[in-house]
Amino acid sequence: MANHTLEGNRLEAIPRQPVSHRALIGAVEGTLADFLACQIASLDTVDPALGGFARTTRDLVMAGGKRIRPTFAYWGWRGVVGSHEPVEGVLPALGALELMHTFALVHDDLMDRSATRRGRPTAHRLFAAQHGERFGDSAAILVGDLCLVWADQLLARTALPPTTLLDVRTRYDRMRVEAVAGQYLDVLGETDPAAWSVERALLVARHKTASYTVQWPLGFGLALAAGGHAALEEAYRIYGLAVGEAFQLRDDLLGVYGDPRITGKPAGDDLRTGKPTTLLMLARQLATDAQLDEFEAADITRQAEIIAATGAPAQVEEMIRSRVDAGVAAIAEAPVRTDARAALIELATAATHRPA
Template sequence: MANDILEGTRRFGVPHQPIPADGLVNAVEGTLAEFLAGQIAALDAVDPALGMFARTTRDLVLAGGKRLRPTFAYWGWRGMLGSREPVDSVLPALAALELMHTFALVHDDVMDGSATRRGRPTAHRLFATQHEIAGRSGDSEQFGSTSAILVGDLCLVWADQLLAQTAVTTATLFGVRACYDRMRVEAVAGQYLDVLGETQPDEWSLERALVVARHKTASYTVQRPLQFGLALAGPMRRMAPAINEAYDSYGIAVGEAFQLRDDLLGVYGDPKVTGKPASDDLRTRKPTALLMLAHRLATPAQRAELAQTPAGAVIPADGSGGPLSTAMKLPGSARDVAVREAATDEALSMEARIARQAEVIAETGAVSQVEAMIRQRVDQAVSAIQNAPIHHDARAALIDLAMTATHRPA
């Protein structure tokens, strides 16, 4: 697909034009679309099935999203260079962050078993459905998960390829790459801690949940993209150390606040707005900062309710004692009816328990305290950037982003 926004860039030999801030997302989208069109054509030439695989991957990359990472990187770059420098030379680097983000989201959805993302089926569900419709042999769920893992891997490779197209000096690209590599390592480290926490929720704490937030979210959403943008501005200049320090403080504070908002949305968000099922974090017992804080503030009775799994009372290991297992013992059609009724009752009971846990979390005061933690971090971020030696338009944009990224409905 042709990229109209890139008309007038170095590829066409026409004079450069700076892209206004409100056109940045369109410019990133256009860069991605043009790059992905070439990748699809190359894989299509090998085998039509690969072309289909690549098109599904493209659709996942371009399926909306806030494009926060390239936005923060853009303002990190503008903070050093000002508004007159044309952006076309660094668009591949900015767009590469979205390919890395897709890698992280797709793998995260497989790990969490999530059915939807941004209101659409997740990658593993898309491929499982394709498997079912085609009538292929084998397990469709397994095929879906395997294919989604490959989608994430492919996006990470594509991110490297697109980053390499950035029109900067070799020395600058080395600096950018060092920041990019650190970002990726921290994202993987944070994700592992997140997965580990779900396996031992009773051993987790508020402090450890914030460590996860800092590495899984703050690092690759705000902190490192800002420093990535600063690296794109070229080798160290006189004010670069002071700017880097300001970006570091701002990025950690806004990134943690962003994750804390996600914690609240994971329990109280509207699925029609978030694009994710309601209360997913409670279903998986994810030890978020919100839940850890609720446990800390809870009375013994409240703590007991929060400790209960969404499935309620534990059924013996042999399967006896539960309504569903009792229904399974009935003969013929009576069994089918009883199983459907038992499954429906169990689902309704689970929803009621999850809703009650959400109420208990609010009753502990954890929600209001998390809101206060968000406000505190936004204040810290604004203070860090207020006196930083960056261009005034970047400062204004970053102050605005500190608010919009952390006070959002999705």
């Protein structure tokens, strides 16, 4: 492996394979830091207030996170190109996924009225502290919009032939449409959770989370490698949907039972908003009439206890296990390079059995 060091978030030298997860994240974050520094400088020349707005946006992008989408995209790409292909050319594309993710998080937090993300105030709360709630909401919308524009700009810097970049862009656009569609269904479900179902909750999970967390990043990575591998494309699709759904099911559990000191988000947010997650829909199916009656009048702490008593969390754990098994089976038989297969099998567990 080439020598690599990081000074702050700036990349001095980009690692090549074999590469550690930490080095990959450093490379992606270095790319983001360099790109964002240029964007901030540009807005600074227009008005100092815009520079401050851009710096807050940068801080939200760089504020930790698992960087799971660039990681899946990287291994989707590496599964085809081999261990000696330099990663420099595709780093802008990997970074673009993280900017798109920030767009989704900022808007999702606003819709859910969430107070914290990654242990810090959410975007609308940060701006509300300056000039009030209405300003905070408006500024958060603009933060998300700016991240989406920046994602497009960074993606366009990917050093690939135009025909390859067009395929990458097509998949990227499909991923964005599915994420928005899933988010709409998520918001719709909160308007009448009693009319929702386990099947509808899983549909939301498939579009809101699975497609843009695992499935499409893998396909995105395959396109970065110039695609053309039908058998691998199908394996990535099966793996991506299965592991992506398991990722969301774990989020459902963490949303009720996670430790806020680890998750960085308040416990019980999903119960507070009445979000019809798979966990909640299963609990409603399994609950007795007495439990349902008590649930409606209970506080969040007691609601979590009632859900546990129905056995729904154990069923969700089994759903996670079965989906991880299906994803691992698909990738185990896929025509993918050995190092990528090993990494994706490890990621299937790491992404779905996590404390945050």
